[in-house]
Amino acid sequence: MKAESKIQTRKAESTELEQSGFSLSALTFSLIIGYDGKRAANNLTGLGNYSRSLIEHLANQFPEHEYLVYAPKVKSAKQIDTFFEKDNIELKLPKNGAFLWRTLNILKDLTNDGCQIFHGLSHEIPLAIQHTRIKSIVTIHDLIFLRYPQYYKFIDRKLYEWKSKSACKRANKIIAISQKTKEDIIDLYGINPEKIDVIYQSCDDSFKTPSPKETLSRIKATYKLPDKYILNVGTIEERKNLKLAIQALKEVNEEYKLVVIGKQTAYFTSVEKEIEKLGLKNRILFLKNIPFTDLPGIYQMASVFVYPSFYEGFGIPIIEALYSGVPVVAATGSCLEEAGGPNSLYISPNDATGLAKAINQVLGSPQLQKEMKEKGLQFVQKFNSSVVTKQLMDCYIAL
Structure with a gap:
């Protein structure tokens, strides 16, 4: 009919x-x-x-x-x-x-x-x-x-x-x-x-299935992704608080770079100034206009996902990270604890040192990574x- x-x-x-x-x-x-x-x-x-x-x-x-x-x-x-x-x-x-x-x-x-x-x-x-x-x-x-x-x-x-x-x-x-x-x-x-x-x-079902090794290899080569990286996804605007992640990066193991995916706004100018001031230009990779089909693979190869936003209605990128098997460090003050669950780590959106400490805590402990991945994946099933x-x-x- x-x-x-x-x-x-x-x-x-x-x-x-x-x-x-x-x-x-x-x-x-x-x-x-x-x-x-x-x-x-x-x-x-x-x-x-x-x-x-x-x-x-x-x-x-x-x-x-x-x-x-x-x-x-x-x-x-x-x-x-x-x-x-x-x-x-x-x-x-x-x-x-x-x-x-x-x-x-x-x-x-x-x-x-x-x-x-x-x-x-x-x-x-x-x-x-x-x-x-x-x-x-x-x-x-x-x-x-x-x-x-x-x-x-x-x-x-x-x-x-x-x-x-x-x-x-x-x-x-x-x-x-x-x-x-x-x-x-x-x-x-x-x-x-x-x-x-x-x-x-x-979130989209594509984040819930591991990408084939061949796909991950293609994605890594296409975007020149580093071997070890911290990931941040979201519009580059003041509320999303990317500068805190950049300030924290200064205190994080130099083997790790920061990969940022998001549309740039006027706030990006102050982000560039912060990068220049801290001498971090070689440790940060900005990607934009990424095909949606490649995004799950970029998540899956990340070592940790950071989301220091001052305020969100929910936090879909956190859900995407948890489904991708990536430990999450996010900010307190809005609803991100609802999205990330009890086994993600949370810091004040004004505390760069606290963010660096949390990132280093995850990167320095394979056992903690394993626990955060497993329990995070269990928690996210409610979504x-x-x-x-x-x-x-x-x-x-x-x-």
Whole structure:
């Protein structure tokens, strides 16, 4: 049965049952679930990967449902094209222009398509959706723009706050990606804790399988990776605190270099000055625009992963490192202990000496490395895609 005919059939079933007084939790037939797909259909990193991964895992694990992805436009790219090739995932574009569509006009399309649930994957849902029969969920990744406003432009900060606070007030359910984010939502927006579910994120399945030796050899040669290295992955911006890792490197065994993967921002200028001041230019390798398929191999060859960020909503790179069998040293102060678990090491994001000591502690003890790898891999199973996906579907059904 083609997607459109499926939708029409389920729309009729939905209308008939709703008129009979059934709630979504009582429905046993296939659901029609809509998503804010702006990033899924256009972004190749970050929230784009998160959105596609979430929907694709749902579609694989619960193929009886329809997953409609609403986006004002779509980008032509292999990973996006492949995503929309699945039978039960369908791209929905505006029928009458994109202006104000995601904010307001989308409601007519959601109703016509028979959507029973709409999931805003990043901090916002359509205005007035609370006045329709469509149940709504919003995912809040973080409220860093309120905790650390100095990292954001005033206009951007106010826009983010308005959208996310409004969505939290109007949505039937809120998903926080960490306990820390849940606490921030309660503290900063005054939301009832019972309205918020904590559902962690997973990472791409490619990090969960060891790469063949031939692949690792090719990757090492392609990027001229050193034999021994410490790894840091993430946008090179002030909040991510790369300078602390550089300062710590001065006190770390000289056999080890620091490999940094991430998009460079204006903060990179001060990073370069710090490297020059400490005389570490020959011990640091910057990589950017790395194909996603090569990233797991780069993780797997690292000796230790460092993530000294001042504040995060969760910390996917830590999950990637643990699945890759790499010991993790991260910063206290946000949610990184939730991602890294009790057997990773944690330091203050202002303590370069403490970071160096923790790195040296790991590098100097094969027994500690073995323990951190084994226990880290055990801990990270709680973030397995199948576990997270089941929790999310349970959240939908309970609406």
